[in-house]
Amino acid sequence: MVRHSSRIELSQSSLTSNINFIKKKVGKGVRISSVVKANAYGHGIEEFVKMAEKAGVNHFSTASAFEAETVLEAKSDSSDVMIMGILYSEDIGWAIENEIEFYVFNYDRLSLVLKEAQKLGKKAKVHLEVETGANRTGLPERELSPSLSFLKKYQNHIEFTGLCTHFGGAESFSNQFKIDKQHKKYKEYLKLCKKKSLMPKTRHIACSAAALAYPDTVYDMVRIGVSQYGFWPSPDIYYKHIQDANKSNGALKRIFSWKTDVMDVRDVVTGEFIGYGTAYQATHDMKVAVMPLGYSNGYPRAQSNRGHVLIKGKKAPIVGLINMNLFMVDVSHIDGVEVGEEVVLVGRQKNNTINISSFTQVTQLLNAEMLSRLPAAIPRKVVK
Numbered sequence: 001m002v003r004h005s006s007r008i009e010l011s012q013s014s015l016t017s018n019i020n021f022i023k024k025k026v027g028k029g030v031r032i033s034s035v036v037k038a039n040a041y042g043h044g045i046e047e048f049v050k051m052a053e054k055a056g057v058n059h060f061s062t063a064s065a066f067e068a069e070t071v072l073e074a075k076s077d078s079s080d081v082m083i084m085g086i087l088y089s090e091d092i093g094w095a096i097e098n099e100i101e102f103y104v105f106n107y108d109r110l111s112l113v114l115k116e117a118q119k120l121g122k123k124a125k126v127h128l129e130v131e132t133g134a135n136r137t138g139l140p141e142r143e144l145s146p147s148l149s150f151l152k153k154y155q156n157h158i159e160f161t162g163l164c165t166h167f168g169g170a171e172s173f174s175n176q177f178k179i180d181k182q183h184k185k186y187k188e189y190l191k192l193c194k195k196k197s198l199m200p201k202t203r204h205i206a207c208s209a210a211a212l213a214y215p216d217t218v219y220d221m222v223r224i225g226v227s228q229y230g231f232w233p234s235p236d237i238y239y240k241h242i243q244d245a246n247k248s249n250g251a252l253k254r255i256f257s258w259k260t261d262v263m264d265v266r267d268v269v270t271g272e273f274i275g276y277g278t279a280y281q282a283t284h285d286m287k288v289a290v291m292p293l294g295y296s297n298g299y300p301r302a303q304s305n306r307g308h309v310l311i312k313g314k315k316a317p318i319v320g321l322i323n324m325n326l327f328m329v330d331v332s333h334i335d336g337v338e339v340g341e342e343v344v345l346v347g348r349q350k351n352n353t354i355n356i357s358s359f360t361q362v363t364q365l366l367n368a369e370m371l372s373r374l375p376a377a378i379p380r381k382v383v384k
């Protein structure tokens with residue numbers, strides 16, 4: 001196989017440390033569901049699932065049936081998969097057959113699920129997602145009671161695997177009133193389950209931010225995305241952690257680094273323009289290194305003439321526009337740069353580090369947005 005123009009490395013020890021940190025935060029007996037939607041937030045779903053299992057995770061959440069199919073191939077037999085989002089009606093049978101758990105947020109769906117479960121002679125594993133105030137997906141209040149009656153009647157064919165909801169903005173303390181309201185609603189729904197004497201196997205409402213900052217939102221399971229990858233959900237949540245932390249509390253570690261190597265090195269004389277247009281004009285005689293990737297490979301075009309890469313542990317500033325498949329950096333101040341030299345795009349080299357957040361400040365992208373856009377074709381390699 002020929003080489004790709006860049007590569008992503010994933011640190012197993014950092015992930016294990018993050019999972020242990022989150023476990024400690026949420027407490028014993030709480031199951032962690034590793035949210036691996038969007039190609040595991042760009043980390044690479046197949047590699048990531050195996051790494052997470054090594055770190056002690058045995059439940060995975062995806063946004064779609066399509067992603068769940070990938071998890072199914074990568075995971076071991078003892079792990080479970082849950083679809084939180086799109087599952088087309090024609091794929092319900094497939095989900096049941098493969099023992100995949102899935103959200104239901106319309107009453108009408110239940111009869112379809114029942115039909116498939118009966119046809120296959122196998123129990124469906126259903127999480128009822130309830131509407132609590134995010135107005136995204138979620139069973140409307142009036143549909144909960146009939147849904148519970150339905151589940152009770154057909155217990156032999158449908159397992160009431162979970163009752164869940166999702167907070168609309170637990171990352172920000174300014175949303176606290178909304179989060180509180182949503183949680184209150186959820187508790188009312190739990191009461192209704194109790195009244196109907198039909199309790200879900202698992203109760204789960206917390207994402208990273210809620211699990212880290214609002215301990216009372218932690219029930220039987222937490223759905224952890226961004227923080228397992230080593231990112232604090234927001235400055236709010238990070239500051240709260242710092243305030244609460246005692247010395248033994250540890251920290252989150254980035255597990256991701258992105259590397260390439262120098263494709264060419266060339267001299268540019270004073271007054272010449274570098275790359276397309278007139279975006280960068282050499283003000284002195286320069287040495288420039290060519291990078292074999294560009295915006296089509298997930299490197300944001302907004303980094304043009306801004307930001308830098310690391311070569312020989314030193315910062316090499318980007319000069320000119322990010323092209324589709326190339327960009328140039330200034331290495332005038334770095335001695336002995338040769339073709340094939342390792343380049344760090346994100347991550348650490350010697351005493352310097354480039355964080356995803358340094359990109360996202362310039363590009364206005366969210367950390368998760370930037371990461372999840374990295375092409376799946378970039379090879380992922382697990383390192384220590």
Ligand SMILES: *Cc1c(COP(=O)(O)O)cnc(C)c1O
Nearest residue numbers: 035084166207208223224225226
């Ligand atoms: C993405 C997602 C999560 C994980 O959120 P993080 O903030 O990344 O931890 C949890 N639940 C649902 C329903 C989601 O869509």
